[in-house]
Structures are given as C-alpha cells and as structure tokens.
Amino acid sequence: MNIQHFAAFRAVMMTGTVSGAAEILGRSQPAVSRLLDRLEAELGLALFERRKGLIRPTAQAHRLLDEVERAYVSLDSLQNLATRLAKGQGNQISLAVLPALGMSFMPRVIARFRQDWPETRVSLNIRMSTTVEEWAAGQQVDFGFAEMPVRRSGFETDIFSNAPYVAAVPSGHELAGRACLTPEDLRKGPMINWTPFVSARHLIDQVMVTSGVRIEALCETSLSGAAYEMVKQGLGIAIVDPYTAILQADERIRLIPFRPAIPFNLALLRPDSRGATPAVEHMLLLARAERDEILAQVPT
Numbered sequence: 001m002n003i004q005h006f007a008a009f010r011a012v013m014m015t016g017t018v019s020g021a022a023e024i025l026g027r028s029q030p031a032v033s034r035l036l037d038r039l040e041a042e043l044g045l046a047l048f049e050r051r052k053g054l055i056r057p058t059a060q061a062h063r064l065l066d067e068v069e070r071a072y073v074s075l076d077s078l079q080n081l082a083t084r085l086a087k088g089q090g091n092q093i094s095l096a097v098l099p100a101l102g103m104s105f106m107p108r109v110i111a112r113f114r115q116d117w118p119e120t121r122v123s124l125n126i127r128m129s130t131t132v133e134e135w136a137a138g139q140q141v142d143f144g145f146a147e148m149p150v151r152r153s154g155f156e157t158d159i160f161s162n163a164p165y166v167a168a169v170p171s172g173h174e175l176a177g178r179a180c181l182t183p184e185d186l187r188k189g190p191m192i193n194w195t196p197f198v199s200a201r202h203l204i205d206q207v208m209v210t211s212g213v214r215i216e217a218l219c220e221t222s223l224s225g226a227a228y229e230m231v232k233q234g235l236g237i238a239i240v241d242p243y244t245a246i247l248q249a250d251e252r253i254r255l256i257p258f259r260p261a262i263p264f265n266l267a268l269l270r271p272d273s274r275g276a277t278p279a280v281e282h283m284l285l286l287a288r289a290e291r292d293e294i295l296a297q298v299p300t
Helices: 003-015 018-025 029-043 059-086 105-116 129-137 183-188 199-211 224-232 242-247 278-295
Strands: 048-051 054-057 092-097 121-126 143-147 155-161 166-170 191-194 219-221 237-240 253-257 266-271
Touching: 003 018, 003 029, 003 054, 003 059, 018 029, 054 059, 059 129, 092 105, 092 129, 092 278, 105 121, 105 242, 105 278, 129 143, 129 155, 129 266, 155 278, 166 224, 166 242, 183 199, 191 199, 191 224, 219 224, 224 237, 224 242, 224 253, 237 242, 242 278
Parallel strands: 092 121, 092 143, 191 219, 191 237
Antiparallel strands: 048 054, 143 266, 155 266, 166 237, 166 253
C-alpha cells in the first residue's frame, strides 16, 4: 500500500473536504481525488459517499482512521528518534498513561526526573487504559500505566498500586463529617457516577447490587478529574481514584474512606521488545517514590 494514499485519506478526514486536504498536502484537488479512488480500489471499501460535490466518510472510514492514526504515531516516533540520533541525542522516553496518572502524577514525576536527566526528552501520552494497552502491545512506548485487568499480550505486567477509591464529598454536605461512607449513604447524594464504559463504573455497580442499593446518578463522566471538579462545584458525591483525590486536594472537598473498599488496580506495562534503559529505570524509581508519598495521604 502507498503511504501517499493514506496521507490523502487522513487529510480529508481531518479537514472534511478534498479542497482542504489538497491545501494541506500541497496538491491539486483532482490529484487528491485520484489518491482516494486508488485507496478505495486497493482496499475494496467505499470510504466516502459523494453527493453533489460533497464528500461524507462512511462508518468504515472512521474505523480505518483509528488504525491510520496509530500508524502515524509510530511513524512520528520513528522520525523523532532518527532526528535525535542524527544529532547525537538518542536519549528519550516515551510513555502512555491513563488520565488519573497523566494529569498531575506524571508531570510531578517528570519534573523530578528532569533534575537528574535534563537532556533526556520525555513524551507523555495521556490515553484511556485500552489505548495504553494497545500502544504497549504495539511496542510504541517504553512503558505505560493502565487500569487492570489488562486484556492484551506483548508486554510484561506488574502491579503498580491497588489503593482504594475514596469518596469525595462537598465540605458543606450533611455527610462531610462521617468517618466513612457506605453504599447506603450514597442515597443522600446526589451522586456523580462514571460512564458505563469505565472500569470503575462496573466495580461500583457490583458493590451497589451486592448491597441492595439502587441510585440514579444525576451526572456522569469518564474522568476522575472532571468528577472531582463537579464535587468542588457542589454537584454531588463522587467515588474517585486516590491519585486525583490527593493531588487535587481542595478545601471545598472532604475525602472520606468508602466501604466496602474498591481497589484502584493499576498496572505497569513494559513492552517486550523495548529494553530497559537507565533513564527509564530512574523515572520508574521516581514514580514509585511519588506513589508512596501520595498513597500515604489517602484516608483509611
């Protein structure tokens, strides 16, 4: 397959028009159209619907774009490495982490790392756990952090932490003075829950079913940080991961242990074909130290 065909496809998907793609690629519109036609012929797929001069991606085009983007990540990584090697700057670390660790935790780790390794380039990719797994399985990063259980192979898996989720309660809420919260207490919400495709949602739902408690959440989100911000705004109670809870501590929120405990199981993913380097090992050493400092502050 010709990479120029995929470049044209990606450009059209990004801009929404053949003319926009042509401008990005520095080609004529007819030339871009020919590249798209050849790609469709090679794949045996109709990627676009063409009506009265307009072009509309099919469902197959959107699915193909996901794979093309992953390929471009690999190509960008290869190009960046080649450039740095040509300049004699081969040291770099690429990592992918779930948002709970990507928003505050890893930036703190990287800041400490830079004090000891100031010339090493660091690429921090924040993705959902399923994508972190994909990148680790594809050998695209030096390591990753994802929520367990993991479902792919191609990497070594070690438990990084399993500290429990905690309840985040507005400081003015009637439950703010409690020593711990139970599923029954959440009836006094309102509750801010996870969206259904998040692992934590299934864990919380299991606890609720076992406890015989049914609660309808008024707000849902896929990110701990967003749930935490909603609590700050007084929208309700949320069950959040311990890293977000501690690193985004705010006087408007009271952190309270939740029983029964729901572990936030995090895995360290080490791709099989990416050999360990002193820089990577040092960053992981700092990550473990930062982890220990944070989890020591989690209310129990």
